[in-house]
Amino acid sequence: MSSGLNSKILKYQRTLGMTVMEGKGFYAPNDMSLAPNGRIYVLNRSIDIARGMGIRICDSEDGFFGSFGKFGSDPGDFNWPSAIASGLDSQIYVADEYKHKIMTFSPKGDFIREWGVYGKKKGELDTPSGVVVDRDNNLVVSDTYNHRVQIFDTMGVFLRSFGKEGSGDGELNMPWRLSIDLDSNIYVADWGNDRISIFDSQGKYLKSHGMSGSGDGQLFRPAQAVSDSSGNIYVCDWGNERIQVLDKEGHFIEQNRGESQVSPWAQNFLNVNNEESDARDKANLEKMDIPFMDPRDRHEVSSHIEKYFWAPMSLAISEDEQLFVLESNRHRIQIFEMQSESLIKQ
Numbered sequence: 001m002s003s004g005l006n007s008k009i010l011k012y013q014r015t016l017g018m019t020v021m022e023g024k025g026f027y028a029p030n031d032m033s034l035a036p037n038g039r040i041y042v043l044n045r046s047i048d049i050a051r052g053m054g055i056r057i058c059d060s061e062d063g064f065f066g067s068f069g070k071f072g073s074d075p076g077d078f079n080w081p082s083a084i085a086s087g088l089d090s091q092i093y094v095a096d097e098y099k100h101k102i103m104t105f106s107p108k109g110d111f112i113r114e115w116g117v118y119g120k121k122k123g124e125l126d127t128p129s130g131v132v133v134d135r136d137n138n139l140v141v142s143d144t145y146n147h148r149v150q151i152f153d154t155m156g157v158f159l160r161s162f163g164k165e166g167s168g169d170g171e172l173n174m175p176w177r178l179s180i181d182l183d184s185n186i187y188v189a190d191w192g193n194d195r196i197s198i199f200d201s202q203g204k205y206l207k208s209h210g211m212s213g214s215g216d217g218q219l220f221r222p223a224q225a226v227s228d229s230s231g232n233i234y235v236c237d238w239g240n241e242r243i244q245v246l247d248k249e250g251h252f253i254e255q256n257r258g259e260s261q262v263s264p265w266a267q268n269f270l271n272v273n274n275e276e277s278d279a280r281d282k283a284n285l286e287k288m289d290i291p292f293m294d295p296r297d298r299h300e301v302s303s304h305i306e307k308y309f310w311a312p313m314s315l316a317i318s319e320d321e322q323l324f325v326l327e328s329n330r331h332r333i334q335i336f337e338m339q340s341e342s343l344i345k346q
Contacts, residue, residue, distance in 0.1 A: 009232065009245050010323065010336040012259035016040075016058065017332035018266040024064045025265060026331040027052035031177070031314045032324065035086040035107065039065065042326070042333070043084040043094065046071075053078050055092070055109065060318070060335065062264045068109025069094075076103060076111030082129040083177065087154065088137040095128040095141065102131065102139060102156065115156030120146055123158030130177040130224075134201065135184055142175040142188070149175060149188060149203070162203025167193050170205030177224035177236075177314065187225045189236070194218075196225040196235060209233065209250030214240050214298070217252035226315045226323075228338055234323055236315045241298040243312065243325060257302070258309035258327070260334050302329075309334070 018025040031043045039057050046052035054069035071078055080098035092105040101116035116125045130142030139152045147165035152158055163172040173192025180186055184201040195210035210219040220239030227233045231248030245253040270277040285306050292300050302310040310329040317323055323336040
């Protein structure tokens with residue numbers, strides 16, 4: 001049961017985060033954004049809405065810079081936050097599925113505005129679950145229950161949309177997260193169709209990758225896809241509890257189930273909590289011969305093996321070509337080095 005130790009492309013580096021409802025750590029995180037200033041904004045949906053919901057600010061070297069946001073009914077409060085993006089203007093944009101709105105915050109977390117109207121017409125939203133910023137600093141939004149992608153300026157003015165419900169070319173079924181490549185193409189996690197659909201910046205359909213299943217190159221409810229400078233595509237295969245790497249033509253290269261070690265934040269906690277540290281030392285965290293009810297159920301397997309991804313929900317690539325994988329159920333981010341193309345060809 002390889003977790004990716006023989007990967008050609010992805011090389012595990014380190015882990016960020018630990019489970020906390022408040023303060024230095026994450027609690028049921030479901031999206032992240034790597035800002036130009038090196039900060040990582042982690043959106044925590046939480047399990048207990050009264051505590052833990054909000055945005056934590058950190059960096060890749062274990063720095064922690066505070067948090068902002070809370071559950072509530074006032075403007076700027078969250079109800080069911082679903083996605084986060086950093087703008088070229090350094091502002092932070094958050095989509096809320098329950099409120100059907102996009103909220104804007106300063107880099108420090110000061111609330112600026114929110115906009116969005118529930119509905120089916122152009123410019124209206126029904127459960128937005130993905131947001132990304134394009135080269136023109138416009139917001140590209142997954143309008144999930146309307147089965148389309150809509151593009152707005154930062155003030156909420158509708159610009160254009162693409163996609164409609166279906167499974168044909170250019171059609172979408174509950175699109176989830178989005179990303180934009182170096183050519184400004186838009187990658188849509190077509191969640192209900194078990195594929196990644198790619199459109200140009202104006203919404204013209206280009207191609208799709210993937211089909212339903214758990215085999216190499218097959219997908220089950222993908223959350224997101226991102227591409228690197230070489231054109232390789234990294235797919236957050238949420239339903240299969242893994243990351244898959246495809247080449248630019250969509251051909252399977254490799255998969256990774258997760259390789260996490262203890263994060264420095266978690267290790268600091270263990271260093272001052274002897275009872276928990278002793279219990280962990282006695283546990284066999286590499287045990288693989290577990291009598292699973294269904295060993296083919298990757299959700300069950302991942303729930304028992306700590307280093308594996310468990311509910312991977314968001315991907316991001318840093319400027320130095322590292323892949324960040326956020327997983328909700330273990331409240332952490334695994335970071336991987338992406339090997340150079342010369343190494344890949346060996």
